[in-house]
Amino acid sequence: MQTRRTPLVSTTLGTSRELVSFHFGDAGRGGERVYMQSSLHADETPAMLTAWTLKKRLADLEAAGRVRGEIVLVPVANPIGLSQHVLGQFLGRFETNSGHNFNRGFPSPSADALIERVGARLSSDDAAHNARVLRGALVGMLGEMSAKNEFESLRLALLTMASQADIVLDLHCSLEATMHVYTSPASWPAIEPLARYLGANGVLLATDSGGQSFDEVHALLWNEVRARLGDKTPLGAPNIAATIEHRGQRDVDYDTASQDADAIVDYLIARGVIEGEANDAPPLAQPATPLAGSQQLIAPVSGIVVYRAKVGARLKAGDAVFDIVDPISDDVTTVTTSNEGVFYMRRAIRFVYAGAPMGRVTGEKPVRTGVLIGA
Incomplete structure (x- = not known):
């Protein structure tokens, strides 16, 4: 396990924060790249406990040589929001300086600009090559964006880490809720086994919900790139993304976090990112419905x-x-x-x-x- 620290832009004198990410495995072994983060809405604590439990699972699996792909885990995706307490109330959903929702309005380069950037480097018969070229260009474009403040630097750092992933999972929770999943129709076939392992009691599908949330901008960009390229230019599937809602804010306990972490590990085994025999996925608790x-x-x-x-x-x-x-x-x-x-x-x-x-x-x-x- 590698630990990396990404400093955020300091907004005021005498303050500094960093984003800590944990990296497991090596994509060179042939597996997929997976990016997971938790508690982008900082007061959604169940997701953070699940991520902490998952971190320990992944460290053991890596030590056993079972991680075939590359997994990036950010258990604390919002150190800014964690510090926002007003008169004893935890305010982790909106940034208090600007009023912006931490999980809305994420910026993203356009599909046309990304395709123009790679020019003639795309192949007519190698989907994996095309994915690598486009991802490299995307990282370059994100690197050219400048952040004026801490809030913008957080968003840019998160997007950059997720930009090379085949699968992006954003772990959240609601106020009072059952386990449910938000994803796109394009991502749903790949996410469906995860919903089954998690025991999701609701799956909500939308290509574009209108909020430019973290997982959605990732999926939307690659869907648009795929549509622009057409069938003559093959592209792998770096557009698998979902938001996982780990029940409600008060559902914080070791047993539940362990159950959810095990479900994610089973999913990664089933995808071939982790070597081993995955448990059989239970039936889907409820059919997917449109958001x-x-x-x-x-x-x-x-x-x-x-x-x-x-x-x-x-x-x-x-x-x-x-x-x-x-x-x-x-x-x-x-x-x-x-x-x-x-x-x-x-x-x-x-x-x-x-x-x-x-x-x-x-x-x-x-x-x-x-x-x-x-x-």
Whole structure:
């Protein structure tokens, strides 16, 4: 295991932070390159504990000579957000200097600029060669970008480390949630075994959710490159990317982290990145559905929230999801779902204002357009 430290731009006098990454194996042995990071939203601690557990697994596997590919792991992907505490409250989702979401609006070179950069160096019959050439050019283009502050330097460092990976996994969690996965239709065939190993109770598919999240800009770039090149210029598959939501913020315990780390190792064995015999993947808990089909439940009034459906429950259209109690008027407003699907995430607070987003239920039919993910 190699430990590498990438310094971030110092925004204020007397302060400095660094990004620490752990590197396992060697892509020269013929396996894929895998990049994994956790807690880009710094207050999503379950992902960080899973990554720490996974780091120990990978160190043992490397010592046993079983890592065939190259694996890069960043357990603390957001040292900036880890320091943001206001009056005892942990604020890890947004950067307090700018208000920017740490996992939205990632910059990326355009597909056209990347293809123009490599020029005539692409092959008409060697997909692996083309992937290497394009990745090298991408690293060069990212290296030419300048970061004006700490926030921008963090994003650029993360993108650069992930830019040569065949598989990009961004480990997160929600507020209160069941295990679920966000990925693209193009990535889904390769990610499906991972969803099975993890026991994902929801899989949400979107090519472009509109938020330019970390995993999505990676997949989008390579999808666009592939579309521009066409069938006459083959390209390997460096567009496998997903966000893994490790349940809710309070789901932090050794047993759960161990279970999730083992699932990721099984997936890497099945991919051939790690030598060995993978356990059989269980059946998929729920079929994949379009992210555009998930129903966002909104609080129509203000009051005390009483959830009537458990996280992870499969609901039918018309089922009650939560009540809102007005302790002054005695009114009780019941909110139901119009979807048949899994109640996969909900807010953690129990008093809401009118118009607050309260949770989501998966659905087979697209019902939303535009930006599909929240702030």
